[in-house]
Amino acid sequence: MTRKNIVGIIALLVLCGNNFAQRTTISPKPKLVVGVMVDQMRWDYLYRFQHRYGQNGLKRVLREGFSCENAQISYAQTVTAAGHASVYTGSVPAINGIMGNEWYDRSLKRDVYCVEDDAVKIVGGTGKGEPMSPKNLITTTITDELEMATNFRSKVIGVAIKDRGSILPAGHAADGAYWYDPSSGNFVSSTWYMKEISPWAAAFNHRKLIDSCYRLNWNLSHPIETYTQSDVNNPSYAKNPFPRKLESNIGKNYGAISSTPWGNTLTLEFSKAAVEAEAMGMDSITDFLAISLSSPDYIGHAFGPNAIEIEDNYIKLDKEFELFFNYLDKKVGKGNYLFFLTADHAVAHVPAFLQEHQIPAKTMKTSKKAEEATMKKFGLKKLVEASANYQLYLNRKSIDSAGLDFGAVKSDLIAELNKEEDVLLAFDNASINAVNLPAEFKEMFVKGFNHKLAGDIQVVYRPGYFFSNSNTGTTHGSMYPYDAHIPLLWMGWGVKQGLTHRKVYMSDIAATLGAILKIQVPSGNVGSAIQELIK
Numbered sequence: 001m002t003r004k005n006i007v008g009i010i011a012l013l014v015l016c017g018n019n020f021a022q023r024t025t026i027s028p029k030p031k032l033v034v035g036v037m038v039d040q041m042r043w044d045y046l047y048r049f050q051h052r053y054g055q056n057g058l059k060r061v062l063r064e065g066f067s068c069e070n071a072q073i074s075y076a077q078t079v080t081a082a083g084h085a086s087v088y089t090g091s092v093p094a095i096n097g098i099m100g101n102e103w104y105d106r107s108l109k110r111d112v113y114c115v116e117d118d119a120v121k122i123v124g125g126t127g128k129g130e131p132m133s134p135k136n137l138i139t140t141t142i143t144d145e146l147e148m149a150t151n152f153r154s155k156v157i158g159v160a161i162k163d164r165g166s167i168l169p170a171g172h173a174a175d176g177a178y179w180y181d182p183s184s185g186n187f188v189s190s191t192w193y194m195k196e197i198s199p200w201a202a203a204f205n206h207r208k209l210i211d212s213c214y215r216l217n218w219n220l221s222h223p224i225e226t227y228t229q230s231d232v233n234n235p236s237y238a239k240n241p242f243p244r245k246l247e248s249n250i251g252k253n254y255g256a257i258s259s260t261p262w263g264n265t266l267t268l269e270f271s272k273a274a275v276e277a278e279a280m281g282m283d284s285i286t287d288f289l290a291i292s293l294s295s296p297d298y299i300g301h302a303f304g305p306n307a308i309e310i311e312d313n314y315i316k317l318d319k320e321f322e323l324f325f326n327y328l329d330k331k332v333g334k335g336n337y338l339f340f341l342t343a344d345h346a347v348a349h350v351p352a353f354l355q356e357h358q359i360p361a362k363t364m365k366t367s368k369k370a371e372e373a374t375m376k377k378f379g380l381k382k383l384v385e386a387s388a389n390y391q392l393y394l395n396r397k398s399i400d401s402a403g404l405d406f407g408a409v410k411s412d413l414i415a416e417l418n419k420e421e422d423v424l425l426a427f428d429n430a431s432i433n434a435v436n437l438p439a440e441f442k443e444m445f446v447k448g449f450n451h452k453l454a455g456d457i458q459v460v461y462r463p464g465y466f467f468s469n470s471n472t473g474t475t476h477g478s479m480y481p482y483d484a485h486i487p488l489l490w491m492g493w494g495v496k497q498g499l500t501h502r503k504v505y506m507s508d509i510a511a512t513l514g515a516i517l518k519i520q521v522p523s524g525n526v527g528s529a530i531q532e533l534i535k
């Protein structure tokens, strides 16, 4: 062996040694799990606006991490509360009890909000907010399981603008769930988690960062002519051109921030304050920061996927991700945290916009035609007691006291509904398995059907059809892929680089986290670990 070769080998060994030393700085367990749910983010936004993204935001996750390109919601009610509950419980509305943002309660004779709880109080706000807790979530969350696995030594914190976006992910045993109170401009919490608002949260609120956000107004990130993926002639845009003035809201309107990209900024700044104050990711016990970015949902509802507001929101959000990753790299260490990003649901295009291009879509007006026909036939004064999540709750008392057969009345109403042009299919919720629907869709209704909370009849409208009184704006909530196809990205501790086009489900996320963290899956889990991404 020549001297040159020996020097070469020694150099190689030193290099390997260095690599080994670097690798050993990665902690044996993730120090922190950061779950981010982007409310209403469609999967296609990863690609539709990719030419607008920087190298170190979403593109970094795609480059260094793992993307599940075909992640789907497995139940029919594609709404915020059900989505947050499904991701964190690994379960579905049939089991976890969260079958919508609200549902009708037959015994209370009123709509119930997913996280309402009269037994608790709000802390940290003006006292005007409705009391909230995870009481209605009847299974554990992966965050609860992490707490149990570490004898409650893990720090678990939920943060969002929306209460349900914070509470349902944080779970029952969290150290805190914080959400935004529009009446005070403060992040608030509940006596479920704490006697009074944490001092660090109070200090954050005292900074009134929201006023600084308002002072920035809403300016586009790039010249308007470069927004080629968006319809600059959108009527909402034309009425209210950029820059959008926000300064006038200071001291007056603290709700307005929710419908701007600064809602994301505020949420992430509060999340960083939580990391600092709670020393998250600072020791060998895994902590969990569950963030939900609610503003994209508010912006999306108002303007739809083809609007300049959405393109600009995602340009700004991508930059926020870059800054947030830089912060986590520095604070917790690159490779020491496990990051995942997903959405609670996606969204439909604005029907009027689709119609302009001869694509089937419609905003429907509520119709009582079918109900009136059945009432007339049976001589009933009352028939439908309530409706929620495209389900009808029949007035059993009225049908009983008229001495009528409940099944016969129900069948007749279903037949009348099926005559309507906008209805794809109406069916009896008590016999979902007998419904003639493709298995993929039928399964979504089975998983969404909660025996205690569901209505009697399910109505499925045509794709692209929904109820609205406005020509602008859009919504979600259907079983169709435009609402059910969500992004699912992973990066960091324990995650391989790559992607899969295999169909995976929102309800597989908790089981995947369970496998990586080596902890139990939640009590109602129905999902399976996504093996391809686990190192």
Ligand SMILES: [Zn+2]
Pocket: 040, 080, 297, 301, 476
């Ligand atoms: Zn929404």
